[in-house]
Amino acid sequence: MSREVISLDSITFHYPGSEQQVLKNVSFSVREGEWVAIVGHNGSGKSTLAKLMNGLYFPKAGSIHIAGKKLEKDTVWETRKHIGMVFQNPDNQFVGTTVQDDVAFGLENHGVPHEDMVRRVHSALRQVKMDDFLNQEPHHLSGGQKQRVAMASVLALQPDIIILDEATSMLDPTGRQEVISLVRALKQEQEMTVLSITHDLEEAAKADRLIVMNQGEVYRTGTPEEIFELGDELVSLGLDLPFPIKMGNALKAQGVPVQGQHLTEEELVNELWTSHFKK
Amino acid sequence: MMEKMIFGRYIPADSIVHRMDPRAKLIFVFAFIAIIFLADNAWAYGIAAIYTLASIWMSGITVRFLISGLKPVMILIAFTFILQIFFAREGRVVLDLGFLTIYEEGIRQAFMISTRFLLLVFMTSLLTLTTTPISITDGLESLLNPLKKIKFPAHELALMMSIALRFIPTLMDETDKIMKAQMARGSDMSSGPLKDRIKAVVPLMIPLFVNAFKRAEDLATAMEVRGYRGGEGRTKYRLLNWHIRDTMALFTLIILAGILSWMRFWL
Numbered sequence: 001m002s003r004e005v006i007s008l009d010s011i012t013f014h015y016p017g018s019e020q021q022v023l024k025n026v027s028f029s030v031r032e033g034e035w036v037a038i039v040g041h042n043g044s045g046k047s048t049l050a051k052l053m054n055g056l057y058f059p060k061a062g063s064i065h066i067a068g069k070k071l072e073k074d075t076v077w078e079t080r081k082h083i084g085m086v087f088q089n090p091d092n093q094f095v096g097t098t099v100q101d102d103v104a105f106g107l108e109n110h111g112v113p114h115e116d117m118v119r120r121v122h123s124a125l126r127q128v129k130m131d132d133f134l135n136q137e138p139h140h141l142s143g144g145q146k147q148r149v150a151m152a153s154v155l156a157l158q159p160d161i162i163i164l165d166e167a168t169s170m171l172d173p174t175g176r177q178e179v180i181s182l183v184r185a186l187k188q189e190q191e192m193t194v195l196s197i198t199h200d201l202e203e204a205a206k207a208d209r210l211i212v213m214n215q216g217e218v219y220r221t222g223t224p225e226e227i228f229e230l231g232d233e234l235v236s237l238g239l240d241l242p243f244p245i246k247m248g249n250a251l252k253a254q255g256v257p258v259q260g261q262h263l264t265e266e267e268l269v270n271e272l273w274t275s276h277f278k279k
Numbered sequence: 280m281m282e283k284m285i286f287g288r289y290i291p292a293d294s295i296v297h298r299m300d301p302r303a304k305l306i307f308v309f310a311f312i313a314i315i316f317l318a319d320n321a322w323a324y325g326i327a328a329i330y331t332l333a334s335i336w337m338s339g340i341t342v343r344f345l346i347s348g349l350k351p352v353m354i355l356i357a358f359t360f361i362l363q364i365f366f367a368r369e370g371r372v373v374l375d376l377g378f379l380t381i382y383e384e385g386i387r388q389a390f391m392i393s394t395r396f397l398l399l400v401f402m403t404s405l406l407t408l409t410t411t412p413i414s415i416t417d418g419l420e421s422l423l424n425p426l427k428k429i430k431f432p433a434h435e436l437a438l439m440m441s442i443a444l445r446f447i448p449t450l451m452d453e454t455d456k457i458m459k460a461q462m463a464r465g466s467d468m469s470s471g472p473l474k475d476r477i478k479a480v481v482p483l484m485i486p487l488f489v490n491a492f493k494r495a496e497d498l499a500t501a502m503e504v505r506g507y508r509g510g511e512g513r514t515k516y517r518l519l520n521w522h523i524r525d526t527m528a529l530f531t532l533i534i535l536a537g538i539l540s541w542m543r544f545w546l
Contacts, residue, residue, distance in 0.1 A: 054504055077508065085504045092497035095505075097413045097445045104516035106505035111512045121516070139448035153505065 003068070005082075005161055005193050006030040006053065011062035013048060022048045023059070024216045032160075035187055035194040037204035040213030041238030046197045049213075050165040053195075054083055067160060081110070084154030088166040090146035094138045099130060102138070103153045110157065124156035125149075128182060144175025151182060162186075164196040168203055180206060201234075202242045205263040212237065228261050244268045290408050295524060296338035297409045301418030303525035308406045310532055315395055317539040324394045326542075330535050331398045338409050345401060352400050356393050363389035416440045417517050434510030442498070450491065457486050 007029035014021050023045045030036045040046045051057050053064060055076035064071040067082045087093045096102030100121050107117045125131040128148040138146060147167055154162055164183065168176040180203055186192050196203060204210055210227045212219040214237050220227060227234070228245050235241065241249075244262045251258050257275065262268035291297075296304075318324050335342060346353060367385035374381040407415070420437030427433050458468065461482050468479045 056500060056503070077506070080504060080506055083504075085501075087497065087501055089494075089497055091449050092494045093501035094445070095442065095498065095502055097441055101413065101516060105502075105507075108513050108516055109506035109508070111514050113514060114516070114518060117514065117516055137448070138445065139452065157505070 002032040002034075004029045004065075005032050005067050006195065007065045008049075008053075009063050009065075011049075011052065011059045011064065013045075013052060013057065013059050015048075015057075022216050023052075025062075026213075026216070026218055027062075028211055028218060028221065030161075030193060030195055032193055033187075033191045034209065035183075035196070035207045036209045036211060037207035038195065038197045038211045038213060039199060039201060039204045039239060040219075041199060044213040044237075045216040046199075046213045047165060050085065050163050050195075050197050053163065054085060055079060081157070082159055083161045083163060084157055084159035085163045085165060086147065086150045086154060086167040088169055090143045090150065090170060091138065093150050094146055097137060098134070099125065099136050099138075099141075099149050100134045102149055103156050106153050106157045120156045120158075124152040127155055127186070128152045142175060143171045144178045147171060147175065147179050148182060151179070151186075155186070161193045161195065164194065164198070166197060166199070168198070168200065176200075176203070199239065201228075201239060205242050212239075224263055225261050228263070288407065289411050290340065292339050292409070294337060294339040294409070296334070296405065298522075298524075299409075299528060300519055300521050300525045301410050301414040302422055302519060303521065303528055304406050304410055305415070305418050305422060307528055307532060308402055310529070310536075311402050312399060314532065314536045314539060315398055317536065317543055318391075318395070319543050321390070323539050323542045324391060324398075326538060327398055327535070328394065330531075331401050335401060335405060338405055340405070340408055345404060349400060349404060356396050356400075359396060360389045360393040363392055412444045413441060413517070416444070417515075417519060421519055434513070438510075446494070449494075450487070453490060454483070454487055457483055 009027050011023050011026040012021065013023040026045070026049070038046045038049060048057070052059055053066065053071075055071055055073075058071075058073065066079045069075055069079060071079050094102050095105045103121045103124055104117055107120060112120065122131065125134065128151050130145065130148050130152060133141065133145070133149075138149075141149070150167075151162075162183070168179050171179065183194055183196070184206060187194050194207075196207065198204055205224045205228070207224060209221065210224055211221050212227060212234070219237065220230065228241065231241070231245075231249065242263065244265050244267065247265075248258045248262050248268055251272075256272075258268075258271060262271060315327055318327050332342065335345065364381055364385045365379060367388045368380075368382055370382045370384035370387075372380055373383055373386065410418075416437050419440070420433050423431060423433035423436065461479075462468070466479055466482060468476060468483070470476075471479075
């Protein structure tokens with residue numbers, strides 16, 4: 001079994017100046033090379049988790065270990081080198097005036113020598129297929145393209161873990177698809193550990209494992225199949241089921257013999273058009 | 280109208296002026312502003328004008344393009360010209376119409392001041408037309424670097440400038456969006472008495488400010504996560520290269536300064 005790169009041990013947290021507990025006794029871990037999705041409705045505490053993992057805030061109780069090191073005020077800059085984050089708003093994380101300046105920003109901060117920097121900027125942009133846009137300014141790019149540049153800025157820093165904090169929620173369907181397939185490709189090619197925080201269950205369905213958050217607590221953990229088995233229980237937590245699952249359930253309700261859960265439309269269609277022969 | 284305005288705009292091209300080091304261009308323009316004040320007679324202005332035209336010619340930008348792009352400034356120059364003619368009261372009377380007299384000195388002053396103004400506007404426009412804003416920022420940071428010793432925040436200033444430049448189009452878009460949203464709610468911003476129109480700007484400015492602060496906070500987080508901890512220990516992606524042409528350009532400027540001061544003090 002591969003090693004744990006992120007582990008949270010009974011984390012409790014409330015924001016300064018607020019009494020309300022945002023996180024209550026949250027524990028989980030992520031193994032190297034895994035794609036874990038944290039899902040939950042607004043206010044379930046899932047975005048706060050991302051802020052804690054990056055040392056933007058520190059937990060009131062409990063401990064966080066990133067790549068084997070405890071996250072504390074003294075080690076926070078060291079820890080940040082292991083984690084790359086992509087945030088929700090494509091515009092508000094674009095620091096440079098052009099695509100290449102933006103990717104270079106993180107490298108400049110880490111004091112990477114010039115020649116090395118140029119090489120890494122170009123290779124990172126090639127990986128996200130944005131290498132034709134080197135001198136483009138952000139307002140000429142689509143949301144999906146900007147998020148791909150944000151991914152490139154993360155990749156250029158060569159982190160072990162990528163955290164996507166609602167990274168696709170402000171994108172149109174095409175942009176969302178672009179970003180998700182990029183994450184999947186990166187995970188396969190580079191065995192990157194991915195932690196995606198989302199309320200989009202279609203995105204979450206692509207993960208290896210799901211963590212469902214509710215009211216600041218871990219509600220359930222499991223593979224996407226196991227979690228979607230919950231059906232209406234998820235709906236009552238304020239989450240929407242992916243379309244193929246809903247469709248499958250509706251067909252079952254109509255008496256069509258659909259076996260098990262189907263996470264993608266393709267799986268469902270395959271089941272349906274072969275179902276006649278299986279009888 | 281706005282499309283034709285070239286004040287502060289960058290026109291991409293590949294001339295020797297475009298390729299110059301931004302530091303050289305900045306020093307050049309500031310030195311030129313000082314040097315032009317050495318000229319005090321028509322001959323000196325003639326030489327300075329030839330020098331300016333030569334610089335423009337080397338940048339591949341046509342004088343006609345400059346003049347049509349700087350129309351509002353031209354009007355201002357014409358206005359100063361007229362003011363000078365009417366209000367200088369020295370020398371021989373050239374024309375006496377009873378209600379106004381035009382003196383020789385007035386005409387001389389008018390020509391000199393408007394030429395000086397024109398040459399300054401041409402040279403400074405040449406800087407912004409041939410240099411990207413980011414290069415100007417880089418050049419400025421590098422020139423101000425020695426001031427770090429007296430705790431001058433050169434890096435922070437340059438970063439602030441580049442972030443401000445990067446966010447101009449974003450905030451313009453946002454203003455447009457908010458304006459449309461408010462118009463859809465029945466707000467009228469383009470008619471009525473001035474007082475009402477000023478009042479109508481408030482529901483535009485407040486959401487804009489709130490969003491700008493939210494953006495600033497997000498951006499600060501994104502920067503911190505990418506390892507930004509101030510200018511200390513940072514390397515630069517964009518390198519500035521000082522070439523022989525940059526030294527040459529400054530050298531020609533020294534010659535110009537020499538000629539102009541010779542004409543002023545010894546002739």
